[in-house]
Amino acid sequence: MKELFFWKVWSPSERRTTIAVLAAIILAIVLFLIKIIDPLGNAVRWNVLSEVSEINAAIDVLQIGTWQFSIHTPSQLVTESFMASVMETDLLSVRLFWIFTMAGISLILAALTTLSRFWYLAGMILLILFLAFCRLEILHVFGDQTKSFFLLTVILYGGISYYFHAFRTDLGISTRILSILGISAIVAALVTFGSSAAMPAFAAANYSYPVWMMLTALFLLISSTEIIAAWVWLSTAGAQRKGKGGLVNFIVISVLYLLVLLLVFLKNTRKIDWDVTLVSPVVLALLSGILGIWGFRKRADSTGGTMPFRSAGFWLYTGLFLIALSFSAFAAAAANDPVLEVLEDVVVQGQLAMGILFLFYILVNFYQLFQQGLAVHKVLYKPLRFGLTQTRLFGFAGVVILFSVQRLLPVNQSIAGYFNGLGDLHAATGEYTLAEQYYKLALQQEFQNHKSNYALASLAMRQGDNNAAAYYFRQSLLKNPSAQAYAGLGNILMSEKLFFDAVHSLQEGVGRFPESGELLNNLGMLYARTNVADSAYFYLEKAENNTARSEVPATNLLAILAKSAGPELLDSLTSGEKSYEYLSWQANWLAARNLKQQFSKTAYKSEALPEDSLLNVSSFAYLVNYAGNQARQDSTPAALLRKLPAKNPMLGTDLLLASIYPEFYSGNKLKALETLASWAAEDDEKSALYKKVLGHWFLQLGLYAQSIEAFSGVEGAEGTIGVAIANALQGNREVAVVLLDKLQENAPDTAIEQLKNTLFSGAKPKLPTDSLLAAAVRAPSRATIENAVRANPFDPQVITSASEFYRKQKQTSRAYRLVVDALRFNEYAPEIWAQYALLSLEQGLLSQAKEGEEKVKQYATPAGYQQFATRYQSMRALIEKQRAAF
Numbered sequence: 001m002k003e004l005f006f007w008k009v010w011s012p013s014e015r016r017t018t019i020a021v022l023a024a025i026i027l028a029i030v031l032f033l034i035k036i037i038d039p040l041g042n043a044v045r046w047n048v049l050s051e052v053s054e055i056n057a058a059i060d061v062l063q064i065g066t067w068q069f070s071i072h073t074p075s076q077l078v079t080e081s082f083m084a085s086v087m088e089t090d091l092l093s094v095r096l097f098w099i100f101t102m103a104g105i106s107l108i109l110a111a112l113t114t115l116s117r118f119w120y121l122a123g124m125i126l127l128i129l130f131l132a133f134c135r136l137e138i139l140h141v142f143g144d145q146t147k148s149f150f151l152l153t154v155i156l157y158g159g160i161s162y163y164f165h166a167f168r169t170d171l172g173i174s175t176r177i178l179s180i181l182g183i184s185a186i187v188a189a190l191v192t193f194g195s196s197a198a199m200p201a202f203a204a205a206n207y208s209y210p211v212w213m214m215l216t217a218l219f220l221l222i223s224s225t226e227i228i229a230a231w232v233w234l235s236t237a238g239a240q241r242k243g244k245g246g247l248v249n250f251i252v253i254s255v256l257y258l259l260v261l262l263l264v265f266l267k268n269t270r271k272i273d274w275d276v277t278l279v280s281p282v283v284l285a286l287l288s289g290i291l292g293i294w295g296f297r298k299r300a301d302s303t304g305g306t307m308p309f310r311s312a313g314f315w316l317y318t319g320l321f322l323i324a325l326s327f328s329a330f331a332a333a334a335a336n337d338p339v340l341e342v343l344e345d346v347v348v349q350g351q352l353a354m355g356i357l358f359l360f361y362i363l364v365n366f367y368q369l370f371q372q373g374l375a376v377h378k379v380l381y382k383p384l385r386f387g388l389t390q391t392r393l394f395g396f397a398g399v400v401i402l403f404s405v406q407r408l409l410p411v412n413q414s415i416a417g418y419f420n421g422l423g424d425l426h427a428a429t430g431e432y433t434l435a436e437q438y439y440k441l442a443l444q445q446e447f448q449n450h451k452s453n454y455a456l457a458s459l460a461m462r463q464g465d466n467n468a469a470a471y472y473f474r475q476s477l478l479k480n481p482s483a484q485a486y487a488g489l490g491n492i493l494m495s496e497k498l499f500f501d502a503v504h505s506l507q508e509g510v511g512r513f514p515e516s517g518e519l520l521n522n523l524g525m526l527y528a529r530t531n532v533a534d535s536a537y538f539y540l541e542k543a544e545n546n547t548a549r550s551e552v553p554a555t556n557l558l559a560i561l562a563k564s565a566g567p568e569l570l571d572s573l574t575s576g577e578k579s580y581e582y583l584s585w586q587a588n589w590l591a592a593r594n595l596k597q598q599f600s601k602t603a604y605k606s607e608a609l610p611e612d613s614l615l616n617v618s619s620f621a622y623l624v625n626y627a628g629n630q631a632r633q634d635s636t637p638a639a640l641l642r643k644l645p646a647k648n649p650m651l652g653t654d655l656l657l658a659s660i661y662p663e664f665y666s667g668n669k670l671k672a673l674e675t676l677a678s679w680a681a682e683d684d685e686k687s688a689l690y691k692k693v694l695g696h697w698f699l700q701l702g703l704y705a706q707s708i709e710a711f712s713g714v715e716g717a718e719g720t721i722g723v724a725i726a727n728a729l730q731g732n733r734e735v736a737v738v739l740l741d742k743l744q745e746n747a748p749d750t751a752i753e754q755l756k757n758t759l760f761s762g763a764k765p766k767l768p769t770d771s772l773l774a775a776a777v778r779a780p781s782r783a784t785i786e787n788a789v790r791a792n793p794f795d796p797q798v799i800t801s802a803s804e805f806y807r808k809q810k811q812t813s814r815a816y817r818l819v820v821d822a823l824r825f826n827e828y829a830p831e832i833w834a835q836y837a838l839l840s841l842e843q844g845l846l847s848q849a850k851e852g853e854e855k856v857k858q859y860a861t862p863a864g865y866q867q868f869a870t871r872y873q874s875m876r877a878l879i880e881k882q883r884a885a886f
Contacts (some may be wrong), residue, residue: 353398517547
């Protein structure tokens with residue numbers, strides 16, 4: 001435990017600083033792991049492209065005996081495809097990179113101030129060179145292209161470090177680190193508030209790429225032997241062992257480790273085509289880096305005081321560790337695959353070459369100690385024959401040789417990664433031409449790298465050049481194919497109407513990424529567009545089980561099944577256990593319910609309406625389908641949808657039509673009819689639809705003459721059947737027979753014969769008005785009367801009962817208003833005219849009463865008129881007598 005928590009013997013301030021540094025390393029590791037899991041996913045997002053289409057559903061239904069007359073009106077179906085976004089760097093990752101990097105630089109500088117003069121000066125010279133490589137002048141802190149900021153940075157860092165080194169050697173490491181962190185904060189503030197460059201943090205990170213690349217590679221090489229050193233400790237730690245057990249174990253585990261590295265190297269260099277990545281290089285790099293926190297202590301102690309671990313070695317190592325982690329996370333965040341491949345090569349080839357030499361070093365120096373079962377790990381860095389410096393030099397030479405085997409490809413990739421970073425910078429600032437040039441320079445260094453090709457495809461998509469985008473997407477698939485590139489290529493081919501090429505591209509993508517739900521979904525939707533329903537269903541069902549966003553393929557499944565499924569399957573779709581709160585799925589679910597004529601109560605999703613009232617495809621489809629499906633249950637969409645066309649003019653017609661359904665079925669029927677009648681009178685492309693709906697509503701209300709007039713303007717079978725039914729219910733059976741016989745001649749249909757039998761059997765429509773009127777007559781009250789009037793404000797019996805009720809309640813004006821409203825559409829009902837005449841008399845409107853009396857005489861039967869006249873004449877005589885007396 002003393003070896004594990006070595007800082008416990010340090011001073012309190014050193015212990016606190018050590019814990020803070022280790023906590024920073026843990027956070028940096030977490031950041032790195034988050035970014036390295038899916039590098040391309042950091043820079044390219046999966047977006048969802050939604051499209052809406054219409055499907056005809058029967059919302060208006062009239063039951064006549066065993067026959068159902070319904071008309072088809074549009075419901076909305078949503079279909080969705082995944083679309084890979086253009087490549088963009090997450091700027092939060094840039095800020096985190098600078099936080100950890102500045103902390104690492106501060107640790108390294110603080111460690112340098114504790115070294116001897118020679119090593120301090122050498123370190124400061126390297127620091128100045130690194131700052132020069134950073135090209136700080138591009139930040140324009142003190143004007144365009146001046147060296148002032150570079151000089152100030154050198155003075156600030158050099159001044160405080162020299163002050164600690166030469167004048168305040170008594171100060172502890174914690175004070176030095178905090179002071180240099182303060183200088184780093186000042187430098188960051190100068191850049192933030194004084195730079196005139198666009199996105200200065202991003203610019204500084206990309207222009208200083210070579211510095212962080214070299215420091216990261218240096219750290220990876222420094223820690224490259226730590227795993228083998230750990231094998232030594234594992235084989236010789238504990239009580240002394242007799243015999244060769246420790247040596248055999250060490251050799252076996254070390255050889256296996258080096259063999260794994262060799263196989264990974266051969267795979268990366270395309271010498272073999274085996275999937276032999278038993279252990280990820282990421283794991284090896286992190287393991288060696290973490291082990292080095294303890295292992296570097298022994299290496300520092302072996303320097304004979306040149307680099308004391310407590311005052312310098314620990315802080316130097318952890319500073320490099322932070323820089324390596326933050327730079328690797330930054331490269332992963334930008335999906336800069338050439339840089340990631342270089343770092344992987346440094347890990348694999350560095351540990352392979354350095355490991356082989358280090359194994360030779362151990363066996364040459366400590367073979368006899370192994371045989372004696374001694375704790376070799378305690379003297380690992382105290383060689384007896386072959387020196388540690390020579391081992392490192394030969395190991396580094398081995399790394400160079402392994403790089404040379406690849407024709408210095410890692411060097412070219414490093415340059416390509418640098419140009420990619422500059423391309424990202426200028427793409428982010430909108431300088432697309434300059435960004436394109438940098439990406440093409442990167443391709444000159446490594447033409448197959450995914451980053452450059454995808455970025456160029458992104459630029460081409462921004463500029464609407466589909467041919468160039470398709471070319472670069474194909475190029476990006478050569479070496480490091482991605483599901484995003486396949487999706488991008490497929491979308492472009494579809495936009496160019498190259499269906500079979502798009503299918504081939506997506507099939508190839510699914511072959512390489514069989515678990516990509518996004519590609520499976522897009523391939524299923526391609527088949528759905530050509531009505532290959534079985535293939536579409538297969539891929540969409542597979543996509544639902546292979547993507548985190550399973551609601552998207554589920555939405556598409558609902559859409560294609562709604563278009564092609566039979567009644568039984570639709571029943572299972574609308575009543576199944578699996579459901580999603582996803583708005584697009586809810587919209588399609590409501591459309592399926594409309595198809596099945598299931599109008600039971602369902603909850604409204606308030607999130608469907610954005611705060612700014614600007615509708616997207618999903619919210620539009622949901623609101624329209626909800627208004628139709630819940631028209632009999634919820635009247636609120638009527639007022640809600642009427643307000644939306646002002647913000648959504650392109651959707652205005654559909655929104656207004658949807659709004660009128662809840663108005664008719666749950667709100668003010670008179671208002672709904674007047675509105676729809678005015679639309680039907682206009683000569684536009686939807687006037688036939690309006691007339692069809694209007695005719696059906698008139699049928700439901702028993703206004704057969706008006707229904708005939710409306711349906712007469714509708715071409716096709718629905719219009720003819722509507723006219724025939726209205727005539728039959730009005731008593732004109734001969735006209736109905738002629739119309740239905742003519743329809744049968746043109747298209748023989750047994751359903752027409754069933755309709756004829758139903759109509760001529762004397763069957764009447766089943767309407768909710770009948771039961772509501774019976775309830776009002778049986779137990780007259782305000783509630784029962786209002787329910788009956790709301791169901792049919794034009795029915796003569798309903799209006800008669802209601803007006804009589806209100807007259808008894810001394811609410812003559814209310815009764816009069818009901819009668820006047822009813823006469824707007826039912827002007828041939830003598831019962832309503834009778835009420836009009838009587839109510840006019842009560843209010844002293846004798847001329848209106850006279851008009852009502854004449855209408856009753858015109859439309860009523862003689863017996864009916866005689867019954868009315870008796871009551872009317874007596875009331876009129878009484879009123880005239882009262883007037884004469886007055």
